[in-house]
Amino acid sequence: MLISVNKDVDNSDFEQLLSKTTDTLYTESTKAKDKYLKLLGNKLEDEVYDVMCSCAASTPFEGTIELISGQKFPDIIANNFYGVEVKSTKQNHWKTTGNSVLESTRVENIQKIYMLFGKIHEPIEFKYRSYEDCLYDVIVTHSPRYAIDMNLEEGKTIFDKISMEYDVVRNSLNPIKPFKDYYRKKLSEGQELWWLDNEEYTPDSIIFKLWKTISLEEKESIKITGQTYFPEILSNNNHVKYDRFTMWLSVKKRIICPNVRDLFTAGGQENIVIENTTLESLPKSLVNFIKNINLIVSEFNSTSYEDFNEIWKTDFSNKEEVKNVWLDNIIQASSTVYNFGTFDFRNWLEVKIAI
Numbered sequence: 001m002l003i004s005v006n007k008d009v010d011n012s013d014f015e016q017l018l019s020k021t022t023d024t025l026y027t028e029s030t031k032a033k034d035k036y037l038k039l040l041g042n043k044l045e046d047e048v049y050d051v052m053c054s055c056a057a058s059t060p061f062e063g064t065i066e067l068i069s070g071q072k073f074p075d076i077i078a079n080n081f082y083g084v085e086v087k088s089t090k091q092n093h094w095k096t097t098g099n100s101v102l103e104s105t106r107v108e109n110i111q112k113i114y115m116l117f118g119k120i121h122e123p124i125e126f127k128y129r130s131y132e133d134c135l136y137d138v139i140v141t142h143s144p145r146y147a148i149d150m151n152l153e154e155g156k157t158i159f160d161k162i163s164m165e166y167d168v169v170r171n172s173l174n175p176i177k178p179f180k181d182y183y184r185k186k187l188s189e190g191q192e193l194w195w196l197d198n199e200e201y202t203p204d205s206i207i208f209k210l211w212k213t214i215s216l217e218e219k220e221s222i223k224i225t226g227q228t229y230f231p232e233i234l235s236n237n238n239h240v241k242y243d244r245f246t247m248w249l250s251v252k253k254r255i256i257c258p259n260v261r262d263l264f265t266a267g268g269q270e271n272i273v274i275e276n277t278t279l280e281s282l283p284k285s286l287v288n289f290i291k292n293i294n295l296i297v298s299e300f301n302s303t304s305y306e307d308f309n310e311i312w313k314t315d316f317s318n319k320e321e322v323k324n325v326w327l328d329n330i331i332q333a334s335s336t337v338y339n340f341g342t343f344d345f346r347n348w349l350e351v352k353i354a355i
Helices: 011-031 042-055 158-162 166-170 177-184 216-229 243-251 260-265 284-291 293-302 305-312 319-335 345-354
Strands: 076-078 082-089 095-100 112-119 125-130 135-140 144-149 269-274 277-283
Touching (some): 011 042, 011 112, 042 076, 042 112, 158 166, 216 243, 216 260, 284 293, 319 345
Parallel strands (some): 082 112
Antiparallel strands (some): 095 144, 112 125, 135 144, 269 277
């Protein structure tokens, strides 16, 4: 990290320092090509630091630059205000994977960051650019990260795509959400994002499990959640009734289940009594739903309308809207597999959800 204590400078002063630094790096690389072809990662950061300190002589930044070690962002700061993130590639292009969208390791008080990029491939070249101006996409490795293109056209940044400024995104409570919202709108039917939310990935979060390996308690909890979130499970549309649940189970819970159908329908039909009314030959999916209704209602009530919007890809503004659609979907799905006759199934559900 590079640090300067003098804040009485503007961006042009710092950009002049970066311009002199990249020019010097290029000149030195032509004199010591073999040395520079080995400079990647921390070695390049050290070289940039040394050159930058030398170039800072007789500038407002002289004697103020410090290289910060460890997993901090950015690598170099100046004036306790400016930052320099050093990136490189051995390929003959100007693209690479950048830093985490969350910026959880960002150095405090750093307001303006620049990218200094080394193309460590003959011919060796260096460029600098305002950080946000070269971020064109978000990709996922172990966490959502920016994708860098030093030759990115103006108006083509990821921030242009989501119509939000970089500083607004990074200072928000959930920096990942705008990107999730943007990419979710581009999904086709049967697709889903697998990113976690506003948190770094933990070792357990990237582990996939088979259904048969999880505990009975977890299985029952997941089935209740599935019955709550996906009313179409009750329907007779075997082509799509389990699609959203299967996607959710894989993406959100990281559980692979080869026989999803059996979770809800195994056992055939059953007679059941509700409010002194006998419902005969009720499909097992409806039997399970009715028997679990108190747990399902509890799950529904504890799930925010924002969460339902994400799961259903909807745009509700309150929980009452969600409830009405939820009831409509349950009635519509269940009516495709069973005729309730004179029994008012919707009224029964409304009473349950109002408790």
